[in-house]
Amino acid sequence: MPRFKVLITDYAWPDVTIERNTLAEIDAELVVAPKGDAETLAGLAADCDAIMTNWAKVPQAVIEACKNCKIVSRLGIGLDNIDVAYCKSQNIPVTNVPDYCLIEVAEHALAQLLSLSRKVAFYHHETKNGRYVLQSGPKLRRIEGQTLGIVGLGNIGRKLAEKALGLKMKIIAYSRSRKDPMPGVEFVEIDELLQRSDYVSLHTPLTKDNKYWLNADKFKLFKPSAYLINTARGALIDGQALQNALNAGQLAGAALDVQEVEPPDLSQAPYNDPRVVVTPHAAFVSEESLQNLRSRVAKQVATRLTGGVPENIVNGVTVG
Structure with missing residues (x-):
């Protein structure tokens, strides 16, 4: 049994090797969601400890289903796909990578x-x-x-x-x-x-x-x-x-x-x-930017799950 489980709702690159390898260092299993609606994500999140999301909507229902949620981390900059206010009400930190691309x-x-x-x-x-x-x-x-x-x-x-x-x-x-x-x-x-x-x-x-x-x-x-x-x-x-x-x-x-x-x-x-x-939402993409984004988000999650304070907490939640 892994020590932790982390749900990744979606991603815009060929594979999740960087994310999986980084999380494996803390004995965390990466749960990769198929393309689906909030109900599907909620079911997958039920036994997870963290959520990573690129573009998929992460509303209250998904976060609520993740009973042991310690962090919601955006694989990107903008936060309009995450119910940030609900996360704050539950003392769940939300992070992003504001300077990666x-x-x-x-x-x-x-x-x-x-x-x-x-x-x-x-x-x-x-x-x-x-x-x-x-x-x-x-x-x-x-x-x-x-x-x-x-x-x-x-x-x-x-x-x-x-x-x-x-x-x-x-x-x-x-x-x-x-x-x-x-x-x-x-x-x-x-x-x-x-x-x-x-x-x-x-x-x-x-x-x-x-x-x-x-x-x-x-x-x-x-x-x-x-x-x-x-x-x-x-x-x-x-x-x-x-x-x-x-x-x-x-x-x-x-x-x-x-x-x-x-x-x-x-x-x-x-x-x-x-x-x-x-163009197909391509502005953020380069080999350099994606490497930076993916490794930093995975480290944010790993840091939080092991009791540390991740970088770029955006919703004012105090951890540690």
Whole structure:
């Protein structure tokens, strides 16, 4: 019999060797969930001591079923898939890895910006369909001197700003706190940011207060030549409002790495619109970032199960 059991609800990489080997050091068995709903996860969690989760929903019912739960650890940054408040009420620490893929997400957002500005994805699609026409699609513009508006100047937003400043772009940002001013970055209010930006890149967590905040009214503020980039959370954007805005010529295009439902129905708008570049929630991925993420989360769990204090407790629970 193993000393501990740890449930992993889902993962976005080929295997769980890193997690299994790290937990084996403390005689913990890794229970790998098949793809399923909360009821399935609750059944698997019943005799486990900890939960690790990537994207799967971990609501109160799953945590409640895990009677001996010592920790819920997110294989990622955002926490909107975990009932953090319930965990706190039960004195269960919730952890994440807030700094594991900062460079990767910033690089992906910049790659999306470059693809939109130089029509790389558009031209690729056209040529693969037999249309080799330079003049097709929106006009090309020089990136240098254009304005990038960053919504959320946290760790990832700052990394993106650093890279875009290297391209000699003008950077404006919206931040509720406005703490830690950054050289070369001008703080503005959100409506001004949408009105002035040639590119708008989202880098803010999803909360109950900002779901669909980028709606029909906000899209009316965009320049008709502007582009939207989202590597944060899909539900920050009202998808139907985005498509309506594209159809109305209120913005020129978008690049979406995150969707409210994943995978989305790619036959439906806005995913089937040639002005929209879609990637499959890939921004966080690199060999380096995944190694860092997986080993650190497994160590968080191992530390907690053996009586220690894990890094990055996010819900204010005191342990030890």
